[in-house]
Every structure is written in structure tokens, then in C-alpha cells.
Amino acid sequence: MPFQIPRGTQDVLPGETEKWQHVEQVVRSLCGRYGYEEIRTPIFEHTELFLRGVGDTTDIVQKEMYTFEDKGGRALTLRPEGTAPVARAFVEHKLYGSPNQPVKLYYTGPMFRYERPESGRFRQFVQFGVEVLGSSDPAVDAEVIALAMHIYNELGLQHIRLVINSLGDLDSRRAHREALVRHFESRIHELCEDCQARLQTNPLRILDCKKDRGHELMATAPSILDYLNDESRAYFEKVKHYLAVLDIPFVVDSRLVRGLDYYNHTTFEIMSDLEGFGAGATLCGGGRYNGLVQEIGGPETPGIGFALSIERLLAALEAEGGELPVRRGLDCYVVAVGEQAKTEAVRLVYELRRAGLRVDQDYLGRKMKAQLKAADRLGASFVVMIGDEELESGAATVKDMASGEQMKVPFGELAHVLAKRTGREE
Numbered sequence: 326m327p328f329q330i331p332r333g334t335q336d337v338l339p340g341e342t343e344k345w346q347h348v349e350q351v352v353r354s355l356c357g358r359y360g361y362e363e364i365r366t367p368i369f370e371h372t373e374l375f376l377r378g379v380g381d382t383t384d385i386v387q388k389e390m391y392t393f394e395d396k397g398g399r400a401l402t403l404r405p406e407g408t409a410p411v412a413r414a415f416v417e418h419k420l421y422g423s424p425n426q427p428v429k430l431y432y433t434g435p436m437f438r439y440e441r442p443e444s445g446r447f448r449q450f451v452q453f454g455v456e457v458l459g460s461s462d463p464a465v466d467a468e469v470i471a472l473a474m475h476i477y478n479e480l481g482l483q484h485i486r487l488v489i490n491s492l493g494d495l496d497s498r499r500a501h502r503e504a505l506v507r508h509f510e511s512r513i514h515e516l517c518e519d520c521q522a523r524l525q526t527n528p529l530r531i532l533d534c535k536k537d538r539g540h541e542l543m544a545t546a547p548s549i550l551d552y553l554n555d556e557s558r559a560y561f562e563k564v565k566h567y568l569a570v571l572d573i574p575f576v577v578d579s580r581l582v583r584g585l586d587y588y589n590h591t592t593f594e595i596m597s598d599l600e601g602f603g604a605g606a607t608l609c610g611g612g613r614y615n616g617l618v619q620e621i622g623g624p625e626t627p628g629i630g631f632a633l634s635i636e637r638l639l640a641a642l643e644a645e646g647g648e649l650p651v652r653r654g655l656d657c658y659v660v661a662v663g664e665q666a667k668t669e670a671v672r673l674v675y676e677l678r679r680a681g682l683r684v685d686q687d688y689l690g691r692k693m694k695a696q697l698k699a700a701d702r703l704g705a706s707f708v709v710m711i712g713d714e715e716l717e718s719g720a721a722t723v724k725d726m727a728s729g730e731q732m733k734v735p736f737g738e739l740a741h742v743l744a745k746r747t748g749r750e751e
């Protein structure tokens with residue numbers, strides 16, 4: 326084979342793309358209901374944005390970024406995530422000055438991470454995400470989580486679990502950080518090199534280490550929840566209260582630290598409960614990031630959001646045996662026999678398409694029988710047949726493929742009759 330797709334990427338072929346479109350449409354429509362508007366940012370950004378935004382001690386920044394120098398000598402990076410770019414756009418376009426606060430945004434598009442590919446883990450994957458900037462109301466945390474859950478519910482996923490945690494404010498994190506250093510310090514040599522390097526720079530990251538996940542020191546590490554100050558605890562209680570009001574079940578896991586540095590207060594993940602999912606089990610992740618906008622040069626602005634990948638969502642749906650209501654197939658296939666009929670077919674197909682129908686015709690010079698077979702394969706609901714007799718009488722033969730019923734319909738009435746019969750009538 327001359328060329329193969331790059332490792333960790335995938336082609337989405339017809340048959341699958343309809344599912345993607347369906348998911349995208351559901352997500353867009355739900356965002357509309359919740360009052361979120363779409364933002365589109367570039368696929369690459371200045372590398373510095375992610376160093377500052379995502380954090381230079383994270384795996385994403387240290388190991389996974391697709392970074393390159395362009396011909397002008399600029400250091401650029403294919404975006405590994407969408408939050409830092411949205412925060413950059415928020416600052417650059419001064420959206421903090423907009424009269425509509427908080428600013429509620431959503432985005433969808435490819436993200437790139439140089440990760441070890443396995444099931445559910447790609448090097449290019451499509452994230453859908455939302456970000457709310459400008460409010461530190463815990464009801465917003467609940468809204469954002471509710472929207473994520475709503476998406477999975479709407480698409481029919483049953484076996485999901487919401488896990489939440491709080492990383493507290495700066496003070497709480499500082500106290501926890503000191504406790505972590507004390508906990509790991511004397512035995513840090515038992516952990517991997519990355520953990521050793523992170524002991525002083527960012528000990529919270531040690532809890533997120535993929536290599537040492539099973540080490541005894543991880544299980545006994547001090548819990549952030551024991552270090553929350555009164556304010557942070559009260560905030561977390563409010564978030565839980567609102568989730569209870571919304572009847573959204575959750576479990577609290579104090580070890581949920583997330584892989585990006587910008588988080589404080591609420592963090593959450595939605596996992597698939599089905600077995601055998603491995604890396605793909607985390608369907609969605611998010612949390613609050615009250616310091617990010619300031620970190621990248623904007624005014625102090627609280628923020629919260631989440632992102633989910635469509636690849637993992639579809640894999641979870643498939644594993645659960647869920648069917649998406651996707652519609653493939655044509656409304657009508659026009660079968661023509663003879664040169665004159667062919668000309669009429671070319672005209673008619675265009676007319677029917679303009680009337681809103683999904684229509685196709687033969688382009689391979691096939692005989693009538695083969696054209697009928699093609700119509701069947703393409704899932705056409707109706708076949709319109711045109712031959713000498715039809716041309717002479719001015720009425721086409723229309724066959725309802727489901728019932729086998731045949732009728733004559735004058736050419737001028739075809740668009741109307743077919744639109745009515747297929748439910749595509751305006």
C-alpha cells in the first residue's frame with residue numbers, strides 16, 4: 326500500500342459520518358437551549374499560550390504537543406485542547422466588556438496530542454467543549470455539569486457515572502501542596518523520574534502520574550478535601566446542593582486532580598461504567614479555572630467548562646448497543662431508459678432536488694434492471710421510471726419500494742406528490 330494514515334488518526338467514512346453529524350446536531354441544539362454561543366478559534370496557536378495556560382509541568386505540555394516552527398520562525402503548536410485558546414480569544418476581543426455576562430461559549434473541532442495510541446486514545450480527536458467566563462456562581466458549575474450529562478442522556482447513554490472533586494482556592498491548594506511534599510519527600514526515589522522532578526515544581530501532578538498510579542504512596546496521599554478552607558468547602562457544598570436539586574447523581578473522588586494545571590475549586594469527569602474501556606473510559610472532563618484568564622494576561626475572570634471527545638462518545642454508545650436515529654438513503658431514484666429519457670431524468674432530478682428531495686440517478690450507463698438494483702442498494706423510498714411510453718404520455722411510473730405499489734404521476738406533479746409521500750413537504 327503506497328500511503329497509510331498517520332498513527333493515532335482515523336478516517337471517518339460514509340455510514341459513520343452520519344453518526345457524527347447527528348451528535349454534532351444534538352450538541353448544538355442543546356447548547357442553544359442552555360444559552361451557549363459558538364466560538365471558532367484557529368487550530369494552531371503560539372506555543373507560549375499552552376505553556377502558560379495548560380501548565381509547563383503537565384504531560385500535555387512536556388510530552389504531547391505537536392510543536393513546530395513556521396517559515397517566519399514563530400513557535401506554534403497544534404492545539405492540544407480548547408480552553409486556553411478560548412480564554413485567549415476572550416481576552417483578545419475584550420469579551421469581558423460585553424454587556425452579556427457571563428460569556429457562555431461552545432466549540433467543536435480537532436485537537437492534537439502526541440499520546441500512545443490505544444483504544445479510545447487518538448493523536449487527532451474531535452472535542453466538543455463549553456466555557457463560561459465571568460461568573461463564580463456555583464449554580465454555573467451545576468449548569469455546566471448538567472449540560473454535559475444532558476448530552477449523554479439525550480444520545481441514549483445509560484451506563485455513565487459523574488465523579489466530582491474540589492481542588493479549592495489558592496490557599497487551600499497551597500496547604501495541600503505542602504502536605505503532599507511532606508508525604509512524598511522521604512520516599513520520592515521510589516517513584517518515576519517525572520514524579521521526582523514534580524515534587525518541588527508541582528506535587529499535585531504526582532497524583533496524576535500514569536506510571537506510578539498503583540504505588541502505595543498514591544493511595545495514602547493526603548486528600549485535598551481535608552485541606553479546603555471554609556470558603557472553598559462552602560463553595561463545594563453549594564455545587565453539590567445544586568446537583569442534588571437537579572437530581573443528578575454523583576460520587577465525590579478526592580483523587581480526581583485532572584491533567585491540566587489551570588483548575589481550582591470544582592473538577593469533574595464523566596466515565597463509562599462499562600468494562601474493558603481502558604483509556605477511553607473517561608468520556609468527559611472539566612472544571613473551574615478562576616486564574617487562567619489572568620495568567621494569560623487578561624483581567625481577573627472566573628471560568629468553568631468541560632470537553633468531551635466525539636470518538637469516545639460514539640465508542641461508548643456502540644459498546645452499549647445504542648442506536649442513533651440517523652437517516653441514510655434516498656427519497657427517490659430516477660431510472661431512465663433511452664437517450665431522450667436520460668435528458669428528461671437529468672432535468673427532473675434537478676427539479677426534485679430543488680423541491681427538497683434527496684434524489685439520484687444512474688451515471689454508469691446501466692441497463693434498467695441494474696438501475697433498479699442500484700436504487701434498492703441506495704435505499705431509495707421511491708423509484709421514478711422514465712421510458713418512451715412515459716415520455717409520450719407525460720406521466721412517469723412511480724414505484725413505492727416498500728409496498729411495491731406502482732402509479733402514474735404527471736411530470737409536473739412529481740415534486741409535489743413525492744414531497745408529500747416522503748414527508749419532505751415544507
Ligand code: HAM
Nearest residue numbers: 406408446447450608609610611612630631632633634
Ligand atoms: P481533558 O481531560 O484533557 O480536558 O480532555 C477532555 C476530554 O477529551 C477527555 O475526557 C476525553 O473524552 C477527550 N480526550 C482527551 N484526550 C483524548 C485522546 N487522546 N483521544 C480521544 N479523546 C481524548 C480538556 O481538554 C479541558 N480543556 C477540558 C476543559 C474545558 N476544562 C475546562 N474547560
